Amino acid sequence: MVSRQGGVFLARTVLIVAGGVASAEEAREAAKDADFIIAADGGFSLASRAGLRVDLLVGDMDSLDSPPQNIPILKFPREKDATDLELALDYARGTDPERIVVVGAFGARLDHTLANANLLEKYDLPVVLFHQGFRVYLVVDELEIPAALGDLVSLIPLSAEVRGIFTWGLRYPLHDGVLFRASTRGVSNEVVGLPCGVRVREGKLLLIHKPQGGGQ
Template sequence: MQAVVFANGTLHLPPQWQEMVAQADLIVAADGGGHHCLRLGVKPQVLIGDLDSLPAPEVARLAAQGTQILRYPAQKDETDLELALLWAVDQGATHLDILAALGGRWDQSLANLFLAAHPRLRDASLVFHDGVQRLFLIQSSAVIQGRPGDLVSLIPLNGPAEGITTTGLAYPLTNGRLPFGVSRGVSNQLTAPQAMVQVRRGRLLCVVTPQEGLQALEAAKGNAAPPS
């Protein structure tokens, strides 16, 4: 079962976002993610969170169109996105595309990414999109789709990743090791339309940057305003 989850961060839509929404079995809004849904004309099945980031009239608009409202107290242990992801997985979602979860506050962005290692989410495929790149966790193996020349970075999390074997990448590994805290796995490249990554022990954060996305990022750097 596929789900699309709208978080409350800065929304940068990937080119295929409409296809994602059209193919989704579940659409979930985490608190202020409901605003993104309203702006895009997307109807979520559920709005979940403490709703401190969504004005009451927008909550009412979502309820009027049939969205289920799951309100939580503001004093809670989980973030709204964590609640949304757990709810989607409890409904049977196995693949979750997550939008508007990156950018803005570093603490929130990192906490959102690390939800991919949540014990109750580890059997699901979570893919984070920031409009240019996509990020996901590799815990045993993964097939990476793209085009030759796309950048692929493999970054160990919470310790070294060992027994790494890759195919379809410019700088291959065979039963290799990437220590935590080094940058060796950054900026590899696809040499074929798909690559395979296997890891025997540990976890890898995979970041895929298409060629056109890299060009957009470089252009954005060139257009940055000088300090005043």
């Protein structure tokens, strides 16, 4: 819900719909609880297909045949120094939200996929990205995920080193552990207890969660 404090609308959950690969169903799932929806350029098509109300359109409009007439547009020059997702995330951060949800960040172009994942290191608030059944969480201090036994969890460092990692509920636990970005050690862990979560003392970490669709 959007609340009004001192005349300013404060969004609790901001959804960014980007131009990568996502189904309309996944976009609608990501949109649950969203107070404010930003379409990042080509993401507007996805938002439209999913029947989502877009509050703001951000980007250079190079992915749209004809920009919509009836919603606010934050237009950037075509020769800009950032992806549409970075522009949208920067704007979203400015609304001081409790969390940001993103759908369509990955998949259409490998360079965008890698750059958009790395980009998350820039931010310091809870972000979760939906991508074809995967949930990618930026871990800020501590995170518990809504998981079921048997789910897949991978820990992917964004910083060169991530230190002081404590996990609970995972088959291969870490207790004051260290992960290095240039190593694949954190890949393919498994949820074996609930609740399941991670705490990080130093560094930026992604937690990637893939529900296996089974029961608890």
